[in-house]
Amino acid sequence: MPTPSMPPAEKPGASGAAPRSRIQERNRARILDAALEVFSNHGFRGATIDQIATEAGLSKPNLLYYFDSKDAVHSALLSRLLDDWLEPLRHLDATGDPQTEILSYMRRKLAMSRTYPRESRLFANEILQGAPRLERFISTELRALVDEKAQVIARWGREGRIAEVDPHHLIFSIWALTQHYADFAAQIRLIRGAEHDPQDGAEAFLNHLYTRMLAP
Amino acid sequence: MPTPSMPPAEKPGASGAAPRSRIQERNRARILDAALEVFSNHGFRGATIDQIATEAGLSKPNLLYYFDSKDAVHSALLSRLLDDWLEPLRHLDATGDPQTEILSYMRRKLAMSRTYPRESRLFANEILQGAPRLERFISTELRALVDEKAQVIARWGREGRIAEVDPHHLIFSIWALTQHYADFAAQIRLIRGAEHDPQDGAEAFLNHLYTRMLAP
DNA sequence: ACCAAGTTTGACCATCCAGTCAAGAAGCAA
DNA sequence: TTGCTTCTTGACTGGATGGTCAAACTTGGT
Numbered sequence: 001m002p003t004p005s006m007p008p009a010e011k012p013g014a015s016g017a018a019p020r021s022r023i024q025e026r027n028r029a030r031i032l033d034a035a036l037e038v039f040s041n042h043g044f045r046g047a048t049i050d051q052i053a054t055e056a057g058l059s060k061p062n063l064l065y066y067f068d069s070k071d072a073v074h075s076a077l078l079s080r081l082l083d084d085w086l087e088p089l090r091h092l093d094a095t096g097d098p099q100t101e102i103l104s105y106m107r108r109k110l111a112m113s114r115t116y117p118r119e120s121r122l123f124a125n126e127i128l129q130g131a132p133r134l135e136r137f138i139s140t141e142l143r144a145l146v147d148e149k150a151q152v153i154a155r156w157g158r159e160g161r162i163a164e165v166d167p168h169h170l171i172f173s174i175w176a177l178t179q180h181y182a183d184f185a186a187q188i189r190l191i192r193g194a195e196h197d198p199q200d201g202a203e204a205f206l207n208h209l210y211t212r213m214l215a216p
Numbered sequence: 217m218p219t220p221s222m223p224p225a226e227k228p229g230a231s232g233a234a235p236r237s238r239i240q241e242r243n244r245a246r247i248l249d250a251a252l253e254v255f256s257n258h259g260f261r262g263a264t265i266d267q268i269a270t271e272a273g274l275s276k277p278n279l280l281y282y283f284d285s286k287d288a289v290h291s292a293l294l295s296r297l298l299d300d301w302l303e304p305l306r307h308l309d310a311t312g313d314p315q316t317e318i319l320s321y322m323r324r325k326l327a328m329s330r331t332y333p334r335e336s337r338l339f340a341n342e343i344l345q346g347a348p349r350l351e352r353f354i355s356t357e358l359r360a361l362v363d364e365k366a367q368v369i370a371r372w373g374r375e376g377r378i379a380e381v382d383p384h385h386l387i388f389s390i391w392a393l394t395q396h397y398a399d400f401a402a403q404i405r406l407i408r409g410a411e412h413d414p415q416d417g418a419e420a421f422l423n424h425l426y427t428r429m430l431a432p
Numbered sequence: 433a434c435c436a437a438g439t440t441t442g443a444c445c446a447t448c449c450a451g452t453c454a455a456g457a458a459g460c461a462a
Numbered sequence: 463t464t465g466c467t468t469c470t471t472g473a474c475t476g477g478a479t480g481g482t483c484a485a486a487c488t489t490g491g492t
Binding site: 041042043044045046121124125127128129130131134135138139142143146147163165166168169170172173175176177179180183184186187188190191192201202204205208209212213215 | 341345358379382393417418421429
């Protein structure tokens with residue numbers, strides 16, 4: 001029987017708990033960054049703990065000292081990202097100017113694709129495999145947020161302030177177009193040549209597209 | 217030294233050779249179909265030969281009687297698909313009506329996403345991993361075709377028959393929007409509810425979008 | 433019926449890989 | 463320095479998985 005003086009037999013800084021030491025903070029951060037690199041490039045099954053550990057500059061058992069399992073690393077990574085993922089859409093303001101709001105949303109998503117392509121590919125990988133680990137998030141938080149903003153967009157349409165378009169498809173189209181530049185960057189680079197940035201000209205094109213489509 | 221009477225020590229119907237018997241034809245077809253199912257859902261690393269064999273109704277060594285390796289199955293699958301993949305864009309006719317041609321191309325791609333979602337996810341998986349097995353195809357055949365059609369679209373723009381837009385981004389946008397309905401179907405289903413077909417309303421939305429954007 | 437080629441399989445091997453463990457090496461407070 | 467806690471690692475285990483092989487079983491032509 002454990003005596004009261006026994007320390008909790010937990011992994012250091014396990015799920016959500018604040019890291020206790022400087023070393024922990026540093027190593028957990030390194031691991032998550034390495035995991036993002038590896039998982040986004042190879043998918044969950046395609047990644048190995050060894051790869052992640054090496055990328056993080058640690059040994060495999062050392063990595064497993066900080067996270068219980070490969071799955072635990074992946075979960076920690078995802079839950080750290082889910083909130084940021086909602087941020088751009090949350091920002092869409094029902095009281096703002098419809099065109100401006102939608103175009104700003106598109107631009108924020110496009111900027112995220114440029115700044116966080118690994119995160120985008122991580123999500124894409126998950127959803128391609130049928131989203132088993134994201135079911136809960138998508139069907140609750142994301143769905144609620146999308147439905148809320150879709151209502152706003154539908155109202156703007158009924159009021160004649162933008163063209164009447166299916167608001168869900170409008171949101172999906174923004175996801176498709178902006179994430180394409182992160183998820184399919186390899187293809188774009190091979191077609192346009194490595195000397196171009198895949199996103200060159202993308203913002204101008206998408207501005208034109210949404211301005212035209214949304215004009216009342 | 218091999219005598220002239222020796223049969224070639226090859227796998228039956230290996231790469232490109234026509235299958236010799238009915239059994240071969242049937243089993244190779246079953247294997248490729250099963251492989252498409254498994255690879256598109258789990259990626260290359262995530263798929264196992266056992267899974268593919270079971271899905272095809274064969275034993276693992278039996279599958280390996282028809283294909284040398286997991287890699288060989290994957291290659292055969294890809295090369296069988298590459299041609300079909302180019303077909304819709306090839307079809308875009310420089311002598312036709314610009315709006316009609318581009319809208320038809322979009323509709324053909326959308327139809328392919330509905331009819332062949334597994335193929336679409338297989339490609340998406342490949343490109344997400346950095347397209348190592350598609351480099352040659354993309355940077356030669358696909359690139360040439362895209363550049364050729366981009367010139368046609370650019371000319372249409374200069375002639376004032378459609379709006380002047382970056383033709384490469386126009387093509388990418390069609391890929392992004394149409395393939396999204398296959399590759400991210402899981403996400404769309406979770407957001408709209410399983411009772412909707414993910415593509416419901418997509419064609420109307422995309423018609424609106426491209427009609428508006430391309431109007432001169 | 434007979435035979436040669438084509439097909440199928442159980443048993444097996446080698447490697448990879450997630451995860452364990454016990455022992456040793458820092459860190460750190462007194 | 464001492465003693466306790468936190469980190470780190472080499473060596474290991476067990477199971478999964480890609481691939482082999484020789485022996486069997488089918489098939490189809492004669």
